Amino acid sequence: MTSAREVVVTGLGATTPLGGDVASTWEAALAGVSGARTLENDWAEKYGIPVTFAATIKVNPAEVLSRPETKRMDPSAQYAVVATREAWADAGSPEVDGDRLGAVVSSGIGGIQTILDGWDTLRERGARRMLPMTVPMLMPNSPAAYVSLELGARAGTHAQVSACASGAEAVGYAVDMIRSGRADVVVAGGTEAAIHPMPLGAFAASRTLSLRNDDPQRASRPYDVDRDGFVLGEGAAVLVLESAEHAAARGARVYAKVSGVGLSSDAYHITSPDPEGTGQVAAMRFAIQDAGVTPADIVHVNAHATSTKVGDLTETASIRKLFGPDADHVQLSATKSMTGHLLGGAGAIESLFAVKAVSERLAPPTINVDNPDPELQVPLVRDEPYKLPGGDIAAINNSFGFGGHNVALVIQNH
Structure with missing residues (x-):
């Protein structure tokens, strides 16, 4: 049965391999631009990884966030915060009681870079040299938590973890939050920052990555008979979801309804x-x-x-x-x-x-x-x-x- 409480989309934000915001990402997508690039590092040679490319983030979050912010957040949280700030501004920075505002931001893997870098530090330099913020940086719910802190969202902060379905499930859960009456506005989306030699090596070992090292931009080819696997990407996208009543009351611009x-x-x-x-x-x-x-x-x-x-x-x-x-x-x-x-x-x-x-x-x-x-x-x-x-x-x-x-x-x- 369809809920009587209609849920609409009033804000969009993103940082992706195609662009640092929604406008540049969408323009590149319509133009058929690939975000895959040869990695400028020695991972393949050093670790024997058979893949030398990935769809890396187009705009470094350090160009958008302050240095203290980047120091205390794993890249997965950095991407989420960048996308959230754009989405919230795009929605008109709505005035909403924090008790009626939720955040649902998911990640399939979470702070994998923090985990692996922390282990390297411990092994090579000892526990005294580890970052005090290591645990809150590596938590899979860290991006959601930082988004809730950013906006003062107190209706509930959640981080569904369902592998590659995580970001979509976050949107679905946000819809349920609004329909059930728990919140009037929910910021929802997904983020990932797993371009690191260990995940690359692991995905390559499972034979799910494309090996077209000589032509990265043409490597991801869904439905082509010569497809040979996916291209690992990174980035985040966030949607501001709102009850139709709340959006109408404040005269919000509406993109669509979920x-x-x-x-x-x-x-x-x-x-x-x-x-x-x-x-x-x-x-x-x-x-x-x-x-x-x-x-x-x-x-x-x-x-x-x-x-x-x-x-x-x-x-x-x-x-x-x-x-x-x-x-x-x-x-x-x-x-x-x-x-x-x-x-x-x-x-x-x-x-x-x-x-x-x-x-x-x-x-x-x-x-x-x-x-x-x-x-x-x-x-x-x-x-x-x-x-x-x-x-x-x-x-x-x-x-x-x-x-x-x-x-x-x-x-x-x-």
Whole structure:
């Protein structure tokens, strides 16, 4: 049953491999720009890592935050705070009682750089040389905590951890907070800062990373027959969610509404999706039912689409299974082809992209698809943005994570 308390998006913020804010990130996405870059370090040679590139953050947070702030925050929290400040300003810096303001900012891995750097310091220089702020920096809830401190959010501060579905689940939880009456405004999103030799080496060992070292910008190629894995990315995205009543009372500008949330789990395998797509279908079905729409109303899907052999086609088969003939008019975008895979931040930036797509009626392109997989079962937006239709439209953002986590969000024009 659809909740009577409508949830709208009034602010957007981001810092990504494509740009240091929403405007530059969205412009680059529409232009089909890749954020993948060759790493300027000796990790490959020093540690035997077979991957020499990643989608690194475009703008160093030190250019935005003060030195004391960067000293006490892990990069994952730095990115979240940068995105939050933009989103809050974009929403008009609303005056809201802190008891009615929530924060839900997730990370799939948390302060991995702090953990690993802290261990190096302990091993090489001893406990006396460790940073006193090490524990609050490494906590997975650290980004959410800093966002709550930034805004004085006291209605609840949460950090869902569901691997690559974390950012989208954060948005879904924020919707529930507003619908249930716990909060009038919730700042929600995801962040990740895991470009470090250990995560790179570990993902490479699992054979999930692309090895196109000679051509990083063309490495992430969802749905192409020659795809060979994802590109590790970093960054954060944050949405300001608000009850429609609260937004209207203060005359806020509204981008779109988040009208449906669907959650499920595969209970199949720790890393591989259920090949039948049962959980993915369920998450999308729940979201569509929650929104009070039908598959015929969905005109766009921002796909999870990481560029792995199995995952990409499982998702499109799931869409076809649920939508049937209605899948023929769904325009599919795989924006990880440009941003890389932000892990816990992926669902947040892709939710933001879905909001922008619905509000501007432009589906961003998928790049690097030179030879589409013949098993692709949904129309794919390639190379150029696709103009979405007028009238009332709806989009889905899919986010799936290791462990079998499935999240689908329905976003509609307002």
